[in-house]
Amino acid sequence: xxxxxxxxxxxxxxxxxxxxxxxxxxxxxxxxxxxxxxxxxxxxxxxxxxxxxxxxxxxxxxxxxxxxxxxxxxxxxxxxxxxxxxxxxxxxxxxxxxxxxxxxxxxxxxxxxxxxxxxxxxxxxxxxxxxxxxxxxxxxxxxxxxxxxxxxxxxxxxxxxxxxxxxxxxxxxxxxxxxxxxxxxxxxxxxxxxxxxxxxxxxxxxxxxxxxxxxxxxxxxxxxxxxxxxxxxxxxxxxxxxxxxxxxxxxxxxxxxxxxxxxxxxxxxxxxxxxxxxxxxxxxxxxxxxxxxxxxxxxxxxxxxxxxxxxxxxxxxxxxxxxxxxxxxxxxxxxxxxxxxxxxxxxxxxxxxxxxxxxxxxxxxxxxxxxxxxxxxxxxxxxxxxxxxxxxxxxxxxxxxxxxxxxxxxxxxxxxxxxxxxxxxxxxxxxxxxxxxxxxxxxxxxxxxxxxxxxxxxxxxxxxxxxxxxxxxxx
Amino acid sequence: xxxxxxxxxxxxxxxxxxxxxxxxxxxxxxxxxxxxxxxxxxxxxxxxxxxxxxxxxxxxxxxxxxxxxxxxxxxxxxxxxxxxxxxxxxxxxxxxxxxxxxxxxxxxxxxxxxxxxxxxx
Numbered sequence: 001x002x003x004x005x006x007x008x009x010x011x012x013x014x015x016x017x018x019x020x021x022x023x024x025x026x027x028x029x030x031x032x033x034x035x036x037x038x039x040x041x042x043x044x045x046x047x048x049x050x051x052x053x054x055x056x057x058x059x060x061x062x063x064x065x066x067x068x069x070x071x072x073x074x075x076x077x078x079x080x081x082x083x084x085x086x087x088x089x090x091x092x093x094x095x096x097x098x099x100x101x102x103x104x105x106x107x108x109x110x111x112x113x114x115x116x117x118x119x120x121x122x123x124x125x126x127x128x129x130x131x132x133x134x135x136x137x138x139x140x141x142x143x144x145x146x147x148x149x150x151x152x153x154x155x156x157x158x159x160x161x162x163x164x165x166x167x168x169x170x171x172x173x174x175x176x177x178x179x180x181x182x183x184x185x186x187x188x189x190x191x192x193x194x195x196x197x198x199x200x201x202x203x204x205x206x207x208x209x210x211x212x213x214x215x216x217x218x219x220x221x222x223x224x225x226x227x228x229x230x231x232x233x234x235x236x237x238x239x240x241x242x243x244x245x246x247x248x249x250x251x252x253x254x255x256x257x258x259x260x261x262x263x264x265x266x267x268x269x270x271x272x273x274x275x276x277x278x279x280x281x282x283x284x285x286x287x288x289x290x291x292x293x294x295x296x297x298x299x300x301x302x303x304x305x306x307x308x309x310x311x312x313x314x315x316x317x318x319x320x321x322x323x324x325x326x327x328x329x330x331x332x333x334x335x336x337x338x339x340x341x342x343x344x345x346x347x348x349x350x351x352x353x354x355x356x357x358x359x360x361x362x363x364x365x366x367x368x369x370x371x372x373x374x375x376x377x378x379x380x381x382x383x384x385x386x387x388x389x390x391x392x393x394x395x396x397x398x399x400x401x402x403x404x405x406x407x408x409x410x411x412x413x414x415x416x417x418x419x420x421x422x423x424x425x426x427x428x429x430x431x432x433x434x435x436x437x438x439x440x441x442x443x444x445x446x447x448x449x450x451x452x453x454x455x456x457x458x459x460x461x462x463x464x465x466x467x468x469x470x471x472x473x474x475x
Numbered sequence: 476x477x478x479x480x481x482x483x484x485x486x487x488x489x490x491x492x493x494x495x496x497x498x499x500x501x502x503x504x505x506x507x508x509x510x511x512x513x514x515x516x517x518x519x520x521x522x523x524x525x526x527x528x529x530x531x532x533x534x535x536x537x538x539x540x541x542x543x544x545x546x547x548x549x550x551x552x553x554x555x556x557x558x559x560x561x562x563x564x565x566x567x568x569x570x571x572x573x574x575x576x577x578x579x580x581x582x583x584x585x586x587x588x589x590x591x592x593x594x595x596x
Contacts, residue, residue, distance in 0.1 A: 291583075
């Protein structure tokens with residue numbers, strides 16, 4: 001208790017004038033006739049005046065009548081007489097000494113004991129910079145909004161809590177929503193909750209805290225007045241310099257037409273593929289029918305023919321899976337060929353394995369089929385003839401050497417004996433290899449053959465689509 | 476020997492398949508579309524297996540739909556699909572789990588192996 005009394009006395013020992021002198025706001029005291037009786041240091045500094053010029057002066061007459069301001073007269077003569085205090089009265093004026101300023105004036109009537117007329121304490125705060133910053137921010141916002149409104153894709157800006165701050169005109173027009181319906185609401189709450197998708201919500205929640213943009217999130221739904229549409233949603237974090245608050249830009253791209261074109265193209269591809277495969281099936285069937293009535297020694301030839309037709313069909317599938325628009329990725333293509341051959345000719349229990357070592361080079365689709373048939377022929381030869389004991393290793397290698405593609409097919413089998421070449425099936429196989437190499441405009445590079453194993457090295461011209469000319473398309 | 480219902484809209488392909496399957500000692504029934512196949516499946520005719528093309532006439536997944544209806548009618552029926560098209564995710568979703576598949580063009584050897592696997596499964 002004693003401490004408390006002591007503390008109160010200590011505070012009262014601080015002179016009121018000391019407090020007045022240290023506050024940053026400009027303070028002046030006026031008597032009932034609006035004569036300045038005193039002012040603090042902040043006032044003199046702010047308005048570049050002195051006590052001699054100030055004290056005893058009618059406020060309107062101060063500093064060459066620069067305080068003779070209509071708004072101030074209204075405050076002092078019409079508002080103050082009827083109220084004990086006024087706060088936040090804003091006065092904008094061009095002061096000759098300090099230029100154009102916005103002042104925030106707080107006024108309070110103060111009464112000393114025995115003083116019935118009382119005085120007026122005016123606290124004047126220069127808020128010019130804050131107001132200028134606010135005006136600048138407003139101008140920036142208007143500029144941003146006008147840019148947003150010129151973008152044809154609908155978009156919204158979201159707060160940290162996922163509520164909409166602003167929506168572009170395109171968004172409001174396309175989805176038939178008013179600005180009032182969007183403001184402060186979440187995207188998932190709009191329309192008939194078409195965007196209320198858990199996966200989208202999950203991704204959106206990561207955009208701001210983890211700075212993870214959303215790229216191409218597709219939503220297909222019925223939208224009122226629009227019908228069935230496919231929308232592509234993209235979102236990213238946006239930051240304002242000097243502002244710690246972050247917002248999210250969510251853009252809606254209508255890809256319905258593009259999607260329909262893709263579906264039409266896929267449908268056409270399926271239709272063509274169906275017809276090609278059926279025609280190949282008819283050819284295989286014709287051969288099967290002929291083989292049925294053919295003498296036994298010739299049947300194997302028919303079967304080989306059927307297998308080669310099957311290989312062409314498989315290559316068409318692989319090309320569609322590995323094509324990048326106008327080119328085919330050789331590395332992926334080669335892996336698919338190896339996988340398919342392993343499955344069809346070797347099976348899971350085979351002791352022969354096929355390894356692919358390929359650089360990422362590309363060839364045009366026109367050459368992809370003969371290239372695939374060449375690889376198919378060389379690999380089939382190795383599988384059939386290199387490993388009489390049923391186990392071994394085949395390597396398919398492709399690399400770019402200057403302006404050529406080098407294809408090397410190697411096995412660690414028994415090797416080629418000269419007498420083997422005289423046998424008819426191998427002779428035919430090597431004839432096919434020579435034909436495919438000529439078709440591709442390449443050459444067979446002589447390779448030194450060891451006592452075991454076989455290496456076939458073929459150089460083909462690169463003939464690539466010019467760099468940047470390939471347009472990636474869906475396979 | 477088994478009774479196999481072959482559903483294929485291309486007459487030549489269907490008849491060559493019938494010829495091959497008959498050569499291996501099986502009995503065949505032939506249909507060119509879903510409706511014709513369902514007529515067999517709804518009849519009292521004994522059928523061990525269905526060998527169907529997926530793309531039937533204008534129906535891109537006609538064979539998939541047929542197989543689903545066939546299994547609903549005859550739960551023990553064995554199914555072998557064939558198609559020349561790439562297998563899309565949508566197609567995969569429509570295939571009956573554990574059923575057999577043969578890519579077009581297929582040789583008699585490949586069809587024989589598939590039929591043997593189908594009936595032996």
